[in-house]
Amino acid sequence: MKKLTTPGLLWLALFCYFPLSMNAQNQKIDAGNYARISMTMLVLDYGDSPYMEYFRKPGQLDIPDKFDDNNLTYTLLPANFERAQMIDRTKVGTGITFGMKNQMNTSFIEPLFGLVKNYKIPNAIIAKEFNRQEDGSFNMDIIAQRGLYNANTTDYQKANATMRKEDALRDAGELLLNNSYILIFDFVEIKTMTEVYNAMDANSQKPVARTQNGYKANGNAYLYKIDFNDSVYNNFLLSMWVDAGFEPTLKQERAELFNNNIFPVKRIANLPFAVEALQYNADQGVLAPKVQKTPDQLFDILVSNTNVEMVTNIEKLFSQFRVKSQITSVRPIGVKIGTKEGLKLDQRYYVYETQLDAAGKEFSKRMGVIRSKNIVENRFNISDKQGIFEPSLFYQTAGKKLSNMGMYVEQKNDWGFGLCLGYAMGNMGGANVSLEFNIMSVLNSAMNLKSGITALKIYIGAGLDLRSYESNYLLSQNIPNQNILFYKFEGGLAKDFYFARNFHIGPVIGVGLETAGLTEDYTDPNNNTSKYTLETLYGKAGLRFGFNIRHNVQLQITSGFILPMGTVTEDIRFENKSISGWPKDLTENWDEIFTDRQGVEFGGGLRLQF
Template identity: 30%
Template sequence: MKKISFTLLFLVCAIGFATAQSKDVAKMLKVPDTYNRSSVTLLVLDFPGDYHYNFVRNNLKTLVFSDKYYNNNLNYITLNSPYERSYIGTNKADLILKSLKEKRVANDIVAKWYSMDSQGKMSLDLVHSRGMFNATDEAFLEAKTTKRGNAQLEDFGNRLIDMSYVVVADFYDIKSMEEAKVKDSRGWQANVQTYLYKIDFNEEIRNKIYDNWIFDEDTPEVKDSKRAALAKIEIPLVFVTTSMNTASESVSTKTTSIPLVGSKKPKTDDELMAKMIQDAYNEILYNLEMKVEDFKVITSINGVNPIRAKIGKKEGIKTDYRFFAYEYVYDEKSNLTTQKLRGVVRSTPKIADNVQVATGKSPTTEFYQTCGRRLQNGYLLQQRNDFGGELSAGYEIGEIGGIYGRLDLRMGRYVGVKALFLYIEGGYESKAYNTVTFKFTRYGGGLAKGLQLTRNSELRPYVGLGLEETKNASQVKQSTLYFKGGANLGINIKHNVQLIGGVGYYMTGDTKDENDVSYGDWDTVYDGRSGMSILAGIRIGF
């Protein structure tokens, strides 16, 4: 009874926490109604004396950069660290900023925007082409109705320069799987600390550049004067935020006697390092997109049944990316138009290949709705990345029951299948057999697939394997493997909170002790301990 009360207390606290999160969403600042592509310059801190750092440095050349951002990478990708690896101060971001300024990284980036050559001559070709590429179908069609036409879109490229960011990544604690004591595995793991900076391309800086633009007809003296003036310009950089994530890539070293048809040649250590760096880079951007407004894609719903929008690979969209849908609502009392959250959608695998200049006929990406009311054309969509995790807690009733917990992790952005989950579970039950009370613990994992029944309800079938263990009357530890299949039904309370109920079926196996001695079937040793269980609880997404 105490354990049931504890579970109920946990559920009440969890609902309160999740409701507070939802209120925070409601209180957030107004969502911008336009989206423009940012540009990113990646620099990796260089620690020449670090163990394994040569592996990082040598494999940066294989990195594939995101299509979502304009690639502003320079002819160098490493930055000498301004501090020693042993440094534990809290001002690392400031030290890096100072180093970026000393190296004039911001000036190099703006020079790339304007295609500046060694003589100081500049061109607007890249600025104009990026302005055109940034344009949406709506902007393209609007420009067609003006006298300036495409020139209006090209000139917009100048404003994109102010959305130039510098990502500085610090790979540390780099270890091989052997050094990390991961058995039967070969590869790498590392932690990555990221620092984000933004160019402040203000009007004063922009005017200084245009005032000193070098033209062919300028005299040599004028050109020299302008070159000197350009060299004196210090383009500001400001610190934005920081994030931390881990990365790893490995292959199994276990040998098998069964020949694998079509098996590939094992990856080399360099190939494994390159894959780890690529995954780390992808996660860096994904995590920053949670924090930085400029990085969040904004568009409008272009169609319903199914929900569609004119975004896609050009904006870096992958399966199961989350978007909030907003409606503009007029408030007669305040005489203001406000945004109201009306629903939550996620991208399907049908992602538009729109990596092209807008023509007014861009393809659309399809979405499926996971929460809210019926959405309409014109509603605003804003990208709101999440970690893809869902934590469940509840109580199971049946031959196998007790306190139950489970963590579901969305796999869509990795494998391209919507609402596919990898889950791990655990449970505890104290139960009497033949007047003796035993304490059972179990843990397992498997795969689940979400099926959206309505906008606010989802059925999630699952299959998995696990292990249950206890100590018998003689205090000998016994365990069994189990297979479990079932389905859980989730009904929304909030966009990130669901009440869940489900039915699962446990199929238990042989009872063995730590010496692999068999005692017979688990449901014979512990009479009837297998079969159907009913679950009730709560699930919180994050």
């Protein structure tokens, strides 16, 4: 690569100034300005935890694929202050606080900020990004590689139409410099489950059941950003840049300026975390894994879970960490992002369009919601693939008709939960509530899927139904008042198929347990008052149809067939204690005791998605 001279650096500084300035003034969402984040992860070490030795080994804090890896040769950051100086003000686990102007000078953050300055962490990161050599010289090799990697097909085609071609893409890498972040973890507590159980025993009158092993941890993570704005960048280029061809005296002079310089850092947020890595003990039967993980393996999982939780929270809180790109096709919906942006199967994205308000000011209007269904491997090298790759495909779950004429998407992760509230009519109907979870997020973590079944939900639910029966069996048990309260607990799978942008339909299958109890206490022939119940298992198969009220609120119409199965169990309890001879299995079927209590049901309700 051609060496940069001082005049060349001046032009480079001017080239970078305008995009950076325009970005600072632009308050609307702009997919065209999305650039990869560079991340450095460190761990605070107060010298009081044996677990810190774990972090002395390289590679213990993995940077997610969607970020450029700016990890340094060391991970531990020795603290020269007491943890109480941070904890008393931070209040571990109580919430998230955000950085504001001049907050660096407050006593709240001064200890850690001073540590960042003393260890010259920003200098080390900038030295890595500019590939600093032993003689103090810099080069653009890493910046160029990241510029090429950050480019998409559109960038490549634009650059290919110019005389500079790939050099234009390498220059784009310089725009990534102002996206360098530092995430510092403070593990306030790390405890084994033995220690957790010991603490529980100390506060309990009887020993607690020790069913699991592993680790629990809590603490805080501190997010910073290197403020590598245009003025800082220009000063670096003009005063501290060292080219391999510089005279030794100039090299030494500029190297000393760089080493002594304190690059500005912004505090972005403090984020509490509480994580665990557990497994059931070998004596816990079907709950226990076939092969117990070692303590080291569980600690690896603990650190990984901390990393995942922090990145997920940061993506939710800060737009600059969320992937943005333009829609390139609509039938099917295609967006040229993929594995290098960390795209996951069934991940949610909002679709926006830039519009003008009455005053002529641009704003971003949400036009729809889409989810990924086929992910492209786009971790490419331009010299190998010429930057050409197919788009990842999405399906639409809400919104208006989409267009590839200027609409763009932004990553908007959800929790994957849905809360359903409804009422069903039929012989086994009643009020019901269920909680569903999109299991693709779990399967993604385990299998790293790039395509597969989308919108597949696992659910658990409960229902209530109050009815009066004239049951001969209950009469034979001296129960004349047959006001029966039925309550159900069930679980199963559901699948949504989306069509016409705002509608979905799909099957539901499940199994459950229905219990029938009297609304009044049962009095036996000996005049003893007891609780009387009957229960049975049932199977359920059905269909649900829904349409959007909002993108995350749907009105659903349900239908299904419920069939009791298995043995009916009868139980009598006195003061909630078992009575000898009970419970017992009956020869009667459920629909014989409660006439026609099976069959078709129809209902409706609301689903709220989170």
